[in-house]
Amino acid sequence: MLNTKMQALGDAPSPIRALFAYGAQRKKEIGSDKVFDFSIGNPSVAAPESIGREIVKLGQADPVAVHAYTQSAGDPGVLQTIAESFNRRFGTSYTNKNFYLVAGASGAISCTLRALLEPEDEVIAITPYFTEYRIWTEAHGGTLVEVPARSDNFEMDLDALEAAITAHTKVVIINSPNNPVGVVYSRQNEEGLADLLRRKSVEYGSPIFLLSDEPYRELVYGGREVPWVPDLYDDTIVCYSWSKCLSLPGERMGFVLVPDAVTQSRAVYSAVCGAGRSLGYICAPSLFQKVIAKCVDEQTDITAYERNRKLLCEILDEFGYEYIEPQGAFYLWVKALEPDAEAFSEQAKKHELLLVPSNGFGVEGWVRLGYCVSEDTIRNSCDAFGALKADYGK
Amino acid sequence: MLNTKMQALGDAPSPIRALFAYGAQRKKEIGSDKVFDFSIGNPSVAAPESIGREIVKLGQADPVAVHAYTQSAGDPGVLQTIAESFNRRFGTSYTNKNFYLVAGASGAISCTLRALLEPEDEVIAITPYFTEYRIWTEAHGGTLVEVPARSDNFEMDLDALEAAITAHTKVVIINSPNNPVGVVYSRQNEEGLADLLRRKSVEYGSPIFLLSDEPYRELVYGGREVPWVPDLYDDTIVCYSWSKCLSLPGERMGFVLVPDAVTQSRAVYSAVCGAGRSLGYICAPSLFQKVIAKCVDEQTDITAYERNRKLLCEILDEFGYEYIEPQGAFYLWVKALEPDAEAFSEQAKKHELLLVPSNGFGVEGWVRLGYCVSEDTIRNSCDAFGALKADYGK
Numbered sequence: 001m002l003n004t005k006m007q008a009l010g011d012a013p014s015p016i017r018a019l020f021a022y023g024a025q026r027k028k029e030i031g032s033d034k035v036f037d038f039s040i041g042n043p044s045v046a047a048p049e050s051i052g053r054e055i056v057k058l059g060q061a062d063p064v065a066v067h068a069y070t071q072s073a074g075d076p077g078v079l080q081t082i083a084e085s086f087n088r089r090f091g092t093s094y095t096n097k098n099f100y101l102v103a104g105a106s107g108a109i110s111c112t113l114r115a116l117l118e119p120e121d122e123v124i125a126i127t128p129y130f131t132e133y134r135i136w137t138e139a140h141g142g143t144l145v146e147v148p149a150r151s152d153n154f155e156m157d158l159d160a161l162e163a164a165i166t167a168h169t170k171v172v173i174i175n176s177p178n179n180p181v182g183v184v185y186s187r188q189n190e191e192g193l194a195d196l197l198r199r200k201s202v203e204y205g206s207p208i209f210l211l212s213d214e215p216y217r218e219l220v221y222g223g224r225e226v227p228w229v230p231d232l233y234d235d236t237i238v239c240y241s242w243s244k245c246l247s248l249p250g251e252r253m254g255f256v257l258v259p260d261a262v263t264q265s266r267a268v269y270s271a272v273c274g275a276g277r278s279l280g281y282i283c284a285p286s287l288f289q290k291v292i293a294k295c296v297d298e299q300t301d302i303t304a305y306e307r308n309r310k311l312l313c314e315i316l317d318e319f320g321y322e323y324i325e326p327q328g329a330f331y332l333w334v335k336a337l338e339p340d341a342e343a344f345s346e347q348a349k350k351h352e353l354l355l356v357p358s359n360g361f362g363v364e365g366w367v368r369l370g371y372c373v374s375e376d377t378i379r380n381s382c383d384a385f386g387a388l389k390a391d392y393g394k
Numbered sequence: 395m396l397n398t399k400m401q402a403l404g405d406a407p408s409p410i411r412a413l414f415a416y417g418a419q420r421k422k423e424i425g426s427d428k429v430f431d432f433s434i435g436n437p438s439v440a441a442p443e444s445i446g447r448e449i450v451k452l453g454q455a456d457p458v459a460v461h462a463y464t465q466s467a468g469d470p471g472v473l474q475t476i477a478e479s480f481n482r483r484f485g486t487s488y489t490n491k492n493f494y495l496v497a498g499a500s501g502a503i504s505c506t507l508r509a510l511l512e513p514e515d516e517v518i519a520i521t522p523y524f525t526e527y528r529i530w531t532e533a534h535g536g537t538l539v540e541v542p543a544r545s546d547n548f549e550m551d552l553d554a555l556e557a558a559i560t561a562h563t564k565v566v567i568i569n570s571p572n573n574p575v576g577v578v579y580s581r582q583n584e585e586g587l588a589d590l591l592r593r594k595s596v597e598y599g600s601p602i603f604l605l606s607d608e609p610y611r612e613l614v615y616g617g618r619e620v621p622w623v624p625d626l627y628d629d630t631i632v633c634y635s636w637s638k639c640l641s642l643p644g645e646r647m648g649f650v651l652v653p654d655a656v657t658q659s660r661a662v663y664s665a666v667c668g669a670g671r672s673l674g675y676i677c678a679p680s681l682f683q684k685v686i687a688k689c690v691d692e693q694t695d696i697t698a699y700e701r702n703r704k705l706l707c708e709i710l711d712e713f714g715y716e717y718i719e720p721q722g723a724f725y726l727w728v729k730a731l732e733p734d735a736e737a738f739s740e741q742a743k744k745h746e747l748l749l750v751p752s753n754g755f756g757v758e759g760w761v762r763l764g765y766c767v768s769e770d771t772i773r774n775s776c777d778a779f780g781a782l783k784a785d786y787g788k
Contacts, residue, residue: 001564001600001658002665006509009668013466021465040463047457055453055681063441069434069643071415072407103497103646103675110674115400132671139672206395249463250680252497252646264395271396274403277526278533280504281497285679286644287449 014131015360016040019345023354030352036381038369039354041179041330043247045305045372048298051246054291066290070283073273074101074255078293082255085296090228098259100272101284103252105215105241110136110279112211112237112256113171115271117142121170126156128333128361130179130213142170146362154183154324154333158192165200171209172197176226177216177328180361180368184220184327187227194233207235207263214238215254216329218245218299221306224327234261237268242292244330244372247300251288305330308371311378318382319389330372336365337392347391351384408525409754410434413739417748424746430775432763433748435573435724437641439699439766442692445640448685460684464677467667468495468649472687476649479690484622492653494666495678497646499609499635504530504673506605506631506650507565509665511536515564520550522727522755524573524607536564540756548577548718548727552586559594565603566591570620571610571722574755574762578614578721581621588627595629601657604630609648610723612639612693615700618721628655631662636686638724638766641694645682699724702765705772712776713783724766727752730759731786741785745778 013021019039027035058066073079079096087094102108113123113136123137127146137144147164150157156174165172174193176185193210201207212229217240220226230236241254258269283289312332316323322335334355336344341357345367348355358366371378407415413433421429452460467473473490481488496502507517507530517531521540531538541558544551550568559566568587570579587604595601606623611634614620624630635648652663677683706726710717716729728749730738735751739761742749752760765772 002510002662003508003512003669004665006665006668006672007661009671010509010664010666011668013667013671017466020463024465042462044458047461052453052457056450059446059449059453063446063641064438067441067642067644068436069414071418072411106674106676108674114397115404116396118397132674135672136674247457248461250461250677250683252676252679267401268396270404271398271400272404273407274400274405275397277403277407278400278529279673280500280502280526280530282500282646283644285646285682287681288679289644 016131016356019354019356035352036377036384037354039356041370041372042249043244043372044374045247045300047247048300050295050298051291054294058287058290067286070286070289072283074284075289078289081293082296098257100256101289102254102256102276102281103284104243104254105213105239107281108239108254108256109213111272111275112239113137114140114275116170116209120168122168124164124169124172128180128358128363130175131360133173154181155185155189156193158196162196167204169208171211173211173213175213177220179329180331181324181333182326182329182331184224184226187225190227190232197233210236212236212238215241215244219302219330220328230259235263245300253284253288253292308375308378312371315382315385319386330370332369332371334367334369336367339365341365341367348388351387353384353388410525410750413748413750429746430771430778431748433750435764435766436643437638437766438768439641439694441641442694444689444692445685448688452681452684461680464680464683466677468678469683472683475687476690492651494650495683496648496650496670496675497678498637498648499607499633501675502633502648502650503607505666505669506633507531508534508669510564510603514562516562518558518563518566522574522752522757524569525754527567548575549579549583550587552590556590561598563602565605567605567607569607571614573723574725575718575727576720576723576725578618578620581619584621584626591627601629606630606632608632609635609638613696613724614722624653629657639694647678647682647686702769702772706765709776709779713780724764726763726765728761728763730761733759735759735761742782745781747778747782
């Protein structure tokens with residue numbers, strides 16, 4: 001009498017969201033300073049002050065103008081402002097006609113996959129990967145194919161990718177800076193992927209689209225380069241979000257960018273608009289469209305994440321945890337102390353440590369720590385990490 | 395190489411949205427006072443002042459708290475506040491566990507249909523109906539069955555509905571106050587539907603869900619009653635929006651309400667959450683969740699719509715147009731002066747009158763006028779209505 005697939009999705013929320021909900025409850029029970037919640041990517045750094053100032057101005061402006069529907073893709077003036085900001089940053093020449101504003105990178109990826117996928121199409125994701133890629137791929141009729149990252153440095157394994165690409169491959173999703181590992185793909189690695197996709201597109205006579213999921217583009221450490229992917233490969237569609245770089249995760253602001261260089265660019269753009277329509281998206285939130293237009297050149301202060309990263313690494317080092325040194329985003333990928341990551345995450349809960357098990361990211365044996373938390377949370381978690389290590393007698 | 399259905403949806407945007415985009419362009423060309431844009435349901439009445447005040451306060455509050463992700467269904471405290479407001483209004487006993495906040499009524503309907511529909515399921519809509527019901531039904535694998543409203547008063551035709559219900563009928567969508575006609579179904583008419591659905595649910599051994607699409611609940615004139623539909627029929631799911639009643643259309647705030655009386659209520663609620671997840675919805679915009687919690691008992695001032703309605707009816711009367719006297723919402727359903735509504739809408743454009751042709755609502759021969767515009771727009775449109783009438787030599 002209902003769609004049992006949807007019920008199953010609702011009954012088993014994403015492991016990240018489930019742990020986040022557990023954390024919220026637990027904080028109520030024992031106090032938020034007693035729970036070391038590394039579950040969710042909720043930025044702990046405040047949005048730039050200009051965001052608050054613009055919100056105040058819009059709260060005092062003509063409400064009919066502020067809150068009206070915009071065109072589905074977004075207000076054309078707002079889109080043009082965004083286009084020009086990206087043009088300044090990347091030397092591109094986009095216009096408002098290349099951008100489709102939508103509710104965050106999640107909405108952007110969902111619309112893009114729905115726009116592109118036809119029955120029997122395959123989408124490749126690189127494990128470990130963001131939990132929901134599989135959900136959205138399957139929601140829009142595709143099949144997700146997992147290709148493991150290189151085990152040494154978690155960059156893309158181009159040989160494994162080549163072996164996985166078939167005549168059915170429609171999309172390859174990449175996410176750099178990467179959630180959950182924190183790796184940033186090198187230019188060389190991405191150029192290798194671009195060469196491979198060009199070769200395979202010719203071989204199969206149809207473009208393979210590269211979906212670049214970029215909510216963490218601005219969150220990099222030590223001056224690491226994050227190449228502008230459309231420069232490397234023409235059939236790139238960028239799914240972007242201001243959730244992390246402007247610390248606005250709950251406001252659901254992001255975009256799909258379809259550059260003119262994409263094969264049948266206007267048709268693809270139309271299909272993205274059609275996909276948004278078919279899913280019930282009407283327009284991105286009006287007030288925040290105007291906020292973004294004013295603040296698109298702003299950046300959140302990432303020095304707090306840098307400090308957190310250093311501090312957390314020191315604690316992990318102290319107790320001898322094994323982890324991947326993060327280059328970007330705000331996640332640490334830590335080896336679980338037993339093969340079963342879910343059991344390890346449960347054990348960590350006993351010390352009020354909320355660590356997301358790697359199973360939801362498509363691999364066994366690791367946990368993800370979001371260090372977008374207060375410095376105090378990290379400092380105070382030290383004993384818990386020690387006690388957790390002691391549980392395993394090492 | 396892409397999903398051609400999505401491309402077609404994008405290439406042919408909803409007739410309302412297409413006319414709205416045309417109007418925006420035309421206003422730029424000749425000045426907004428020269429274009430009589432009755433195309434879209436963008437409220438012309440300002441949001442209550444308290445909305446602006448809350449926005450200002452939130453712009454000055456801790457941005458980390460204001461803009462954080464909430465739980466997917468919405469912040470539990472916000473949901474509880476909403477539940478209590480509806481309980482006061484309708485004598486119900488809902489809690490936060492009955493509500494799922496989502497991006498407007500559109501998002502709510504999309505999630506509800508996706509939650510319920512299985513292959514071969516049918517959804518019944520009463521023509522004329524809101525353009526997008528068909529899109530969302532088909533997007534989620536169902537078949538839309540159109541049942542004409544009664545031709546005399548545009549209430550539901552219960553005999554025609556009975557004839558249309560089959561073993562495949564999963565959902566009946568109703569929308570009262572109605573877009574596009576402006577009719578409000580009487581209690582007797584809705585009780586008749588409830589009786590019919592109970593009888594048919596027993597006959598086919600499975601519940602038929604009543605989806606009550608309620609963005610216009612508060613917009614009624616002359617003290618007309620809008621019954622609380624879950625009181626009349628247990629398997630009612632309410633899809634609600636604050637777009638019109640608080641004049642916040644662009645902010646995308648609405649909910650799905652699954653009362654406990656619904657068959658397998660918890661499973662249905664889970665399926666709604668799962669549907670939202672599968673479509674890429676993450677949470678309703680955080681700042682506006684907090685605004686709604688503060689302003690949920692507020693109401694927009696609908697006296698302007700009452701004045702507009704009266705004024706527009708006077709103009710239509712003056713030139714002898716035939717129309718349905720509206721009881722609610724902010725639409726007038728006017729008989730086109732030729733059988734082809736699209737041709738009539740094109741003819742009206744020559745006088746800068748933007749009237750939505752009825753074809754997109756599933757019927758021939760009418761146009762929809764949204765009178766959620768400034769009083770001046772209506773006053774100044776008088777000559778254009780006269781000239782349009784004169785074009786048809788009557």
